[in-house]
Amino acid sequence: MLIHPKTHFHPYTHASGGWGSAKSVMKILWREQAFAKAPGALLKQNKPDGFACVSCAWAKPGHPHALEFCENGAKATAWELTSMKTSPAFFAEHTLSELRQWPDYDLEQHGRLTHPLRYDSASDRYLETTWEEAYREIGAQLQVLEPDSVVFYASGRASLETSFMYQLFARAYGTNNLPDSSNMCHESTSVGLQESIGVPVGTVTLEDFDHTDCLFFFGQNVGSNAPRMLHQLQDVRKRNVPIITFNPLRERGLERFVNPQSPTEMLTPDSTIISTQYHQVAIGGDSAALLGLAKVLLEMDDQAQREGRAAILDYDFIAQHTEGFETFATMVRGCHWQHIERQSGLTRGALEAAASVYARSQRVMIIYGMGLTQHRHGVQNVQMLVNLLLMRGNFGKPGAGICPVRGHSNVQGQRTVGITEDPKKVPVELIEQQFGFKVPSQMGLCTVDACEGILVGRVRGFIGLGGNFLRAIPDTSRMEPAWQTLQLNVQIATKLNRTHLLPAQNMWLLPCLGRIEIDRQDGVAQTWATEDSTGCVHGWRGSAEPVSTHLRAEASIVAGLAMATLPSGSSIDWEGWSKDYSLIRTAIGTIYPDIFHDMETRMTEPGGFHRPIAVSQRKWLTDSGKAQFIMLSTLNEDDDVNPGATPRDVLQLMTLRSNDQFNTTIYGYEDRFRGISGTRKVIFMHCNDIVRLGFEIGDQVLLTTAIEPEVKRQVGPFEIVAYDIPEGCAAAYYPECNPLVPLWHHAERSKVPAAKSVPVRLSLVGS
Numbered sequence: 001m002l003i004h005p006k007t008h009f010h011p012y013t014h015a016s017g018g019w020g021s022a023k024s025v026m027k028i029l030w031r032e033q034a035f036a037k038a039p040g041a042l043l044k045q046n047k048p049d050g051f052a053c054v055s056c057a058w059a060k061p062g063h064p065h066a067l068e069f070c071e072n073g074a075k076a077t078a079w080e081l082t083s084m085k086t087s088p089a090f091f092a093e094h095t096l097s098e099l100r101q102w103p104d105y106d107l108e109q110h111g112r113l114t115h116p117l118r119y120d121s122a123s124d125r126y127l128e129t130t131w132e133e134a135y136r137e138i139g140a141q142l143q144v145l146e147p148d149s150v151v152f153y154a155s156g157r158a159s160l161e162t163s164f165m166y167q168l169f170a171r172a173y174g175t176n177n178l179p180d181s182s183n184m185c186h187e188s189t190s191v192g193l194q195e196s197i198g199v200p201v202g203t204v205t206l207e208d209f210d211h212t213d214c215l216f217f218f219g220q221n222v223g224s225n226a227p228r229m230l231h232q233l234q235d236v237r238k239r240n241v242p243i244i245t246f247n248p249l250r251e252r253g254l255e256r257f258v259n260p261q262s263p264t265e266m267l268t269p270d271s272t273i274i275s276t277q278y279h280q281v282a283i284g285g286d287s288a289a290l291l292g293l294a295k296v297l298l299e300m301d302d303q304a305q306r307e308g309r310a311a312i313l314d315y316d317f318i319a320q321h322t323e324g325f326e327t328f329a330t331m332v333r334g335c336h337w338q339h340i341e342r343q344s345g346l347t348r349g350a351l352e353a354a355a356s357v358y359a360r361s362q363r364v365m366i367i368y369g370m371g372l373t374q375h376r377h378g379v380q381n382v383q384m385l386v387n388l389l390l391m392r393g394n395f396g397k398p399g400a401g402i403c404p405v406r407g408h409s410n411v412q413g414q415r416t417v418g419i420t421e422d423p424k425k426v427p428v429e430l431i432e433q434q435f436g437f438k439v440p441s442q443m444g445l446c447t448v449d450a451c452e453g454i455l456v457g458r459v460r461g462f463i464g465l466g467g468n469f470l471r472a473i474p475d476t477s478r479m480e481p482a483w484q485t486l487q488l489n490v491q492i493a494t495k496l497n498r499t500h501l502l503p504a505q506n507m508w509l510l511p512c513l514g515r516i517e518i519d520r521q522d523g524v525a526q527t528w529a530t531e532d533s534t535g536c537v538h539g540w541r542g543s544a545e546p547v548s549t550h551l552r553a554e555a556s557i558v559a560g561l562a563m564a565t566l567p568s569g570s571s572i573d574w575e576g577w578s579k580d581y582s583l584i585r586t587a588i589g590t591i592y593p594d595i596f597h598d599m600e601t602r603m604t605e606p607g608g609f610h611r612p613i614a615v616s617q618r619k620w621l622t623d624s625g626k627a628q629f630i631m632l633s634t635l636n637e638d639d640d641v642n643p644g645a646t647p648r649d650v651l652q653l654m655t656l657r658s659n660d661q662f663n664t665t666i667y668g669y670e671d672r673f674r675g676i677s678g679t680r681k682v683i684f685m686h687c688n689d690i691v692r693l694g695f696e697i698g699d700q701v702l703l704t705t706a707i708e709p710e711v712k713r714q715v716g717p718f719e720i721v722a723y724d725i726p727e728g729c730a731a732a733y734y735p736e737c738n739p740l741v742p743l744w745h746h747a748e749r750s751k752v753p754a755a756k757s758v759p760v761r762l763s764l765v766g767s
Helices: 018-031 038-042 071-080 088-093 104-109 131-144 160-173 187-197 206-210 229-238 286-306 315-321 325-334 337-344 348-359 378-391 411-416 428-435 447-456 476-483 554-565 574-579 581-591 687-692
Strands: 117-120 125-128 150-154 214-218 243-246 256-258 277-279 364-368 401-404 461-465 488-493 506-511 528-531 536-540 651-656 682-685 700-705 714-722 729-733 758-764
Touching: 018 071, 038 071, 088 125, 117 131, 131 488, 131 506, 131 554, 150 160, 150 447, 160 411, 160 428, 160 528, 160 554, 160 574, 160 581, 187 378, 187 401, 206 229, 214 348, 229 243, 229 256, 243 348, 277 348, 286 325, 286 337, 286 348, 286 378, 315 378, 337 348, 364 378, 378 401, 411 528, 428 581, 447 476, 461 554, 488 554, 554 574, 574 581, 682 687, 687 714
Parallel strands: 150 461, 214 243, 214 364, 243 277, 364 401, 461 488, 488 506, 651 729, 682 714
Antiparallel strands: 117 125, 117 506, 528 536, 651 758, 682 729, 700 714, 700 758
């Protein structure tokens, strides 16, 4: 195993970006031994003639910067283009039992997988196999299993073409069990926005940043999770546009930024102030804060009417385009400020300050992330954002709208082309007419349902198209033993991770090309496409030579599995598609003509093309044909513990990512912005909570879930770090804290794990 740096905590006083970012990029290029490939690749990253970043899904401009990548994007590129390899010889030296003792970082840091592998239980090792043998044996296993006992999981990294093939494979096989990473992050968005405004995705494009006159941020850490957005935010601030942030922690990327591409900024002490107001809302207090903002607007509007001034609310828009306003307004007026302040953790004055800026702004955008969606009432949070925008008509005009920031680089796109457990969300008739098979009518399994199925033995087979499923899901300690009872486990991956080390009865590890590598089929380099957070579709191509001649493209692997599993005579030309991706794009255009007509031409245009968003024309694809004001059901986003009766020793814990990771991938042990290095086993607490609970800074503690005491969920030891976080709240890293999240502790209706608010108790190690 690798030798890790010593633990160190020292507050970071610099801006985001700048020399800190530049140094971090150089470190990972050196560590991954990627200087030969990565620098040239970085020049093509997110460029029209290059490849889409394998990290976040933030928008790719048609006229990119000279260096259109961020610190974490560079880390992702170096991580994929590493010179280090995990070959069959590695597995000859290490059993899976031994490798399960390795830290996650060490597993992935060892390098790229190079050969197809099958698990041998007698030796507890992966052994090299051939692609033909893997396809044949996996196909035979799938033919024996009941289709609805098999899960087809997608991590969000696969292209539109591969994703389209994958969902067809699952449905032709006979199941809608197509959970994906969206189930764990933004499904609350898909449910909430669809019901409120008739679309499941955001309404903002990059161009809107040029027209907005006010931005609100809720629960999104741009500095670590979508740093390229800082370019848009810096441009907005140069126009003196206010940015108002609601977030429990003060994140450096939302405070100050130095553009690493600007020599002037790099050589002077100046930085751009990002947030003009920063409100540290309590964990679970977003709905209360949003209701407070709405209450201030109503009070301001009442006063304006009494004084004969222009209305604060856009009554013409409300009357013409919405339903439910009067009921919503009555509910807001009936809420008391005492309850709003207690639940939000903010003062009435703070909410009045934010609402006053909103009231005098004409084109307002709200940007948000998983800080809102990963709660028991995450859907409600999203719909409260919409309510606030509807009050002043902030949809369907330049510079206004709602902007959920997606994670994985094509997680939104794979949903667009059919990766969903709900058959009502796909064009069933067109699929059946075009491809000649019956689409199953039964509802499939989302991620939480799939986990429950594994626990009780209903799920017998699992195919993973990328990702580190066992690290990403909640209730890890319960899930890992159940995982090993699966009859079939197939993992398509680029590097070794924890999920690959818990064997099923029959298990294969199939290595695929990385996104940055040239995908040649019959000697012809293929192009592929993704959809970003703003609903824009782009075409791309790899630029680096594959790390191994034994790798296969994801599309080829899906085709190989489908041909080995499905009856012969299928009307889907799996082999032809896997050799010519333009044929897949033609099929996508046939099934989704409104979005993907002329896809082959339009995806190569600078900036790509946007999927049509009806809200942009103030068309509402809801049942009533109007946008909906949705009632608030509770001020408490996480009501597993009643706030009025919560024991004083229980803290609300949120999980978070460091700026040295992306999702479950750990690039290193340095969370520069929070001043942590050498470890990830820390818990951030308010200094008052540390003292009142009888602890000291630096104490080693165990964290135990404070609900469902009959099931012990515990992690640690973690070191206590004093931090600027609201009292009663705490934070620690994902995925280390996933064992604390009960599987049932998820958002109502969307089933997104409520990892942003978990009630926990702390105890000293050894006490």
